[in-house]
Amino acid sequence: MEKYQEVERSIIKKYRKPIWNRFIGGIKDYELIKPGDKIAVCISGGKDSVLLACCMQHLIKYTEIPFSLQFIAMDPGYNPQNRALLLSNCQLLHIPVKVYDSDIFRVTAGEEKSPCYLCARMRRGYLYRYAQDLGCNKIALGHHFDDVIETILMSMLYGAEMRTMMPKLHSKNFAGMELIRPLYYVRERDILAWKRYNGLQFLQCSCRFTEEGAHKPNGGGKRAQVKALIAALRADNPQVDTNIFRSAQGVNLETVLSWRRGSTARNFLDDYDGCKK
Numbered sequence: 001m002e003k004y005q006e007v008e009r010s011i012i013k014k015y016r017k018p019i020w021n022r023f024i025g026g027i028k029d030y031e032l033i034k035p036g037d038k039i040a041v042c043i044s045g046g047k048d049s050v051l052l053a054c055c056m057q058h059l060i061k062y063t064e065i066p067f068s069l070q071f072i073a074m075d076p077g078y079n080p081q082n083r084a085l086l087l088s089n090c091q092l093l094h095i096p097v098k099v100y101d102s103d104i105f106r107v108t109a110g111e112e113k114s115p116c117y118l119c120a121r122m123r124r125g126y127l128y129r130y131a132q133d134l135g136c137n138k139i140a141l142g143h144h145f146d147d148v149i150e151t152i153l154m155s156m157l158y159g160a161e162m163r164t165m166m167p168k169l170h171s172k173n174f175a176g177m178e179l180i181r182p183l184y185y186v187r188e189r190d191i192l193a194w195k196r197y198n199g200l201q202f203l204q205c206s207c208r209f210t211e212e213g214a215h216k217p218n219g220g221g222k223r224a225q226v227k228a229l230i231a232a233l234r235a236d237n238p239q240v241d242t243n244i245f246r247s248a249q250g251v252n253l254e255t256v257l258s259w260r261r262g263s264t265a266r267n268f269l270d271d272y273d274g275c276k277k
Helices: 003-012 016-029 047-062 080-092 103-106 115-133 145-160 188-197 208-213 220-236 240-247 269-275
Strands: 038-042 069-073 099-100 136-141 167-171 179-182 258-261 264-267
Touching: 003 016, 003 047, 003 188, 003 264, 016 188, 038 047, 038 115, 047 069, 047 188, 069 080, 069 115, 069 188, 080 099, 099 115, 099 220, 103 115, 115 136, 115 264, 145 188, 145 220, 264 269
Parallel strands: 038 069, 038 136, 069 099, 136 179
Antiparallel strands: 167 179, 258 264
16 A cells, blocks of 8 residues: 555544544534535645645545645745655645745745734735636635634733634635635644654744744744643643633623624623613
8 A cells, every 4th residue: 555545544544533523524514615616725834734635635535525626835935855845745645736936934034023924914815816826716724723722812812802713714805715724623633643653744834933933932932832821721621622612612792891793893881781670
């Protein structure tokens, strides 16, 4: 059996419950794939996006939903070794990737306040454009369960609002395009276990800003700090990550000070006196 077949088989055999079933569960619960979709699977070269590509390749072989796939990677300025690793992994796993070049790392290098935010926005814009040029109506990203709960806490601690990373979004800048996250339920620890089981090596972080920051006392950025906080809380309560996720599903508007939807804002005082018995 060839290596790519062994890797694909491990997803539906050894890791069927923690990876495959949760992958399928997210797609069904949030209606991420519909008949006629043409989906661009975006590959950064890291473990998450490559696992996503493998899952999507297996899914399209057996699903009854008619849809098609393109696999795209955007090189924002990788060093030659990182680009070579991305390409060799795609070749090993029989992923027919199309690579596009950009100068995002160079453009964001001079940004001091929020280079990660700017880089993420620019990368997503490029991916939308490339996908649209290929005739796709959706892009699929490799964000997983841990990314979701970290985003919830980051928004509360640093953004002063309650928000999460949604399983799907309509693009505001590219008409008719949508973003989906099929690994929404998959835990990072299970992705790491799958990677180790198959003896695979992926890009860790090709961002020069993060690599440099990781050597500083509080390096790695706010997300790394929140990840460490969740790990510490989980040591005391193994359900803490699940509880964080469920908090975004169980918002009780009766006990929220204020909320908004679009341009409409509401405050609990708006109805407070009218609710008196």
